Amino acid sequence: MTTSTSAYSPADLADAAVLVRFGCQPRLRPLQFAQYRDLLQRYRMDGAFRDAADAAADGLDLDVMEAHTVEGLILHPREGSWLSYRLKDHPKLGVNDRLVLGLAHVAIAARAYPTAGDLEEETVKRVSLTDVDDFLRRLTAKLREAAVDADGLPVPHPELQAAWQLYTKLPPSQLTRKKGQLSQSSTQRVIKEALDWLVEQGMAYRADELGPGTYRLAHRFRVQVREAAASAAYTALCDLRRAHLAEED
């Protein structure tokens, strides 16, 4: 504890906590609540209040990523903290289902922001179920092409199954016999599940007026991918590679 020049009144601390509370409800928009809007304004203008709000978030194991006038306070729970979401907690999800759902998440982000530069510019991106599915299938088709030898015949590789093979095994969009909805095992349904989860977290909005199964991705999603998800996955990938190299040595 440093002796700070600004002494906070209990009201200030309460306000800081209220702002963090608003940030924990990602679907709230500041434009709907006068109090949220004012606190956000105060966060942006008043350094002392910003420090208080940051400290409040810090105590709750959250990082403040951005204070956006339209989307509100964007918070990110640190890995493994009590507010973080875990695919592991998802009920009734086997390892393979978890992989396909995770792939769907990565593919949505990659489809919307393929390059690092795309993560930096604020444009609204649109994706649709078939769009993401076709994109992934194009990539897997390339890998399948790469898995043939000079004679154009598939290379036999009896060792472990690669992730892309698991994805291509599933049908893209099978309709159930009874209701004509996407069946459990089809990849487009998994992508829909991922997108619906993003909608629930205030990162995407349904845009059925642009065609069935279309979603708009909010700025919040871009920030989340840029600041947290992409680097987390990339770091894990690098660690894995290093481990493999160490094994080979």
Place this chain on the structure above:
Amino acid sequence: MTEHKRFPDGFDHAEEDGCDPMIQALLDREERRLLASASAVPDGVDEWRALVAEVGFVRRSSVLARGAPLHRIDQRQAWQRFPRGLYDPRTLALAALEAVVSRQEMEAEATTEEVVEFLASLAASAAPERGASEHLAVARFVLRELLNDAQHGEEFEVSYSDYRTGHSRVTLSLRMLEEGIGRRGQAVLRATTPAINLLLSGLEYDLEDEQAAKDTMLRRQVASGRWGRAEESAAESLKLSLMYCERVRAVLEETERDVRAVDWSRNVPALLTASREHLGERHRVERDLMEYMRGVRNAVEDADVRRTCERVLRLLGRAHLRHTQLLEKVIDARPAFLRSQAAQRFRPPPRLALVGVQEDVLEPLLCLGTEDAAVIASRFADAVGGPVVSHQPRLQDWWASLLAPAREPQETVPDEDIELIADDPGELSAYTQEDLAVARTVLMEALRAPVRLSQLLAQALVHTVEAADLLAVSVLRAYAPDPEEDEEDDAADELADLLGELVVVLDDGAVFDLGPLAGSDLLLVPTQPLIPDPTYAEDDLEVLV
């Protein structure tokens, strides 16, 4: 582009493979390289062995293996229920593929119902003496097998042996038909590339070749006077043009999204040059054909033939228009590319720490083994989630919901009669202190002896309707606590101390109706009276003992 198809000698395929992955991706070909160079015969192996080690042999066995799903159909246990030797599932399956392919990529794609109907009609011609329901069953059976419904539409796994170097077993996975969603939202069928190749018995043409073939066919048909066929080929020609347009459009669209997704240094310019030449040629050919057709039309007397000619001409005109549109796109492609490049590549460089999601994360991820990939994909999904405030049940509610008696579904009382819980949270706390006091006194009365809910409510109604309402809600809650109740109603909780511990609420099926309130007439039985009544004292003692 297509030279090697016609002159396979001396063409270096490795180079051809390397130079146009984009066109291959566009044309969606899995088995383009039909004319691979023959591999050298390994020494010290006898000649039969050498025959088996040839590439051509391996390719033939792979083609044979790809047909396996069709041969499996009548090996199924369920096929035994149809009479032997009447229906041939292989022909029916091929017919289904043929039907689907004939309408693929067109405006009206083949729907599932149409294909089933078609197969049923074929089955009916095969066995006219059998019932229509059986024909339908056969048709459905074949289509389901093609879709691999037994395994939820997963890919078929077929395998064969590869003797080129020693022996290895190769497993292929392929899908014959896919069910998709058509342009008007109906369920349509689409054939996959392996299925189409199987149908064309492993032969593939280039798009341009196919069009050239169509044109000569058209000329011959027109010359020999087979008008119906001429019309068909004109329609085919239009269809091919549409597909071509679609593909070039896809390249340009992909470019607008990410310049690096397509190789603009060599491949696309080559493609554009090729397509420009091709288009010019198509323009010329179509013009010639149209003139020729006009000449033919003016020469014939037969009205039917003339009408057909008109139709063919119209179709050719459509194709011509399409090509003109495509040519505009092709001409604009380079500027479009430069625009996209300027927008994407020349923006300020991103911060050093940024990761490109596609090439740094997604592509390596797809190549990993399933277990490693699952871990990393989960990491991504978890990090993208944002804060999730979990709603954990409070122990107190949980305990109550565990102990609550199971609710019996009551058929006799319609739901709307016992709608006592207000929807609006503002209304929920609408009970005043007076209401609470009234409800409390009335309830205290109940703790003396067993009493019916209707009696309590009648007493409360004397004061206010709200008090009676509050009482009803509290008693109902004590009878069947609602664990999903997240709007805490303080007023109703006020009475919980009385109801929760001192009274048992029972339902014996009686019903009451007091005007504003109606429903099941619950019975409130005190566990032990607050004020010991001398008449019940002995009973109480017995109970306590």
